[in-house]
Amino acid sequence: MIGAVGSMADNAYGNSDFHQQTGKRKHRDRERYQAPAGVDDEDDEADYENIEDSIEMEEKKPNQTEAFKEEPKTQAATNHNVCGTKSIVFLYVLLIASSVMWAALLSLLFVKCTAEIQTLKTLLTEKGSAEIQNLQTLLQEKDSQLSSNVRNLEKDISSLKTKDSQLSTNVRNLETEISSLKTKVCDFRTCPCDWQEFSGKCYYFSKGERDWQKAKEFCYNQDAVLAMVKTQQELDYIRGKITSNHWLGLSDLDTEGAWKWLDGDSVNLQSGFWDTNEPNNSGNEDCGQLKFFASLPHKLNDVSCTINYRWICQKLL
Numbered sequence: 172m173i174g175a176v177g178s179m180a181d182n183a184y185g186n187s188d189f190h191q192q193t194g195k196r197k198h199r200d201r202e203r204y205q206a207p208a209g210v211d212d213e214d215d216e217a218d219y220e221n222i223e224d225s226i227e228m229e230e231k232k233p234n235q236t237e238a239f240k241e242e243p244k245t246q247a248a249t250n251h252n253v254c255g256t257k258s259i260v261f262l263y264v265l266l267i268a269s270s271v272m273w274a275a276l277l278s279l280l281f282v283k284c285t286a287e288i289q290t291l292k293t294l295l296t297e298k299g300s301a302e303i304q305n306l307q308t309l310l311q312e313k314d315s316q317l318s319s320n321v322r323n324l325e326k327d328i329s330s331l332k333t334k335d336s337q338l339s340t341n342v343r344n345l346e347t348e349i350s351s352l353k354t355k356v357c358d359f360r361t362c363p364c365d366w367q368e369f370s371g372k373c374y375y376f377s378k379g380e381r382d383w384q385k386a387k388e389f390c391y392n393q394d395a396v397l398a399m400v401k402t403q404q405e406l407d408y409i410r411g412k413i414t415s416n417h418w419l420g421l422s423d424l425d426t427e428g429a430w431k432w433l434d435g436d437s438v439n440l441q442s443g444f445w446d447t448n449e450p451n452n453s454g455n456e457d458c459g460q461l462k463f464f465a466s467l468p469h470k471l472n473d474v475s476c477t478i479n480y481r482w483i484c485q486k487l488l
């Protein structure tokens with residue numbers, strides 16, 4: 172504001188000084204062009220008017236100068252506005268062009284990517300189809316092979332079943348033939364196979380060992396009893412057949428010390444069949460055996476019924 176006021180004052184001052192200087196110069200020009208003596212008055216008057224016009228023209232010059240000074244400023248402002256508008260328009264155009272270019276690039280990229288994706292999809296589909304086809308072929312081959320193997324196994328199983336049935340039939344036939352042959356062979360004997368005949372009786376000498384009760388049950392199952400040695404001949408016969416201790420059908424289980432054979436007959440304790448100092452019931456001995464001696468006659472002895480020994484069965488012919 173202060174600057175503007177100063178400027179206005181300077182302009183006013185400048186104009187006043189200009190008018191003063193212009194007045195002085197008019198005066199000097201009038202003096203200079205004062206007509207000397209002897210000069211024509213009409214010519215002088217014309218010259219003077221030209222001079223006046225010249226001075227007036229010069230007086231008008233400051234105004235023209237000011238106009239010339241103001242004109243560049245307005246033109247510059249106009250030029251500045253035009254340049255700004257052009258710059259904005261240029262920026263807009265540049266922005267639009269850039270947007271169009273980006274849109275075009277993105278479109279191209281999208282189209283390219285879509286094409287790539289489509290190509291990949293096609294490749295994957297082709298490869299997947301080929302793999303699936305290969306797997307299906309392989310599975311069909313394997314399935315066919317497995318089916319063939321299963322059929323072969325079923326045939327083998329059927330053949331084995333047939334052979335097993337034939338073998339079973341053959342075994343049954345052989346068992347029947349063996350049984351028939353045994354019967355025929357045994358018909359020529361007086362005692363069953365593996366039994367020995369002596370004095371109207373059949374005797375069986377076991378190969379295995381059992382306790383007294385189980386040995387008795389075995390003989391019962393053979394329609395026989397544990398051997399009862401009541402005569403010297405029977406004792407001598409049995410003594411010649413054994414090489415170890417054997418159970419006999421003898422016990423005092425019903426009454427301690429009352430020794431009886433299985434048919435209920437009492438045993439003569441003074442018969443000489445018993446070993447020396449036997450039966451002694453040492454440790455609760457209730458079952459009788461024929462005790463084996465390597466160098467002495469085998470004799471009767473009482474022992475615990477739970478001990479396992481071989482045994483002798485006896486039955487009538």
Ligand SMILES: [Ca+2]
Nearest residue numbers: 423452456457
């Ligand atoms: Ca006893």
Ligand SMILES: [Ca+2]
Nearest residue numbers: 451452473474
């Ligand atoms: Ca004893």
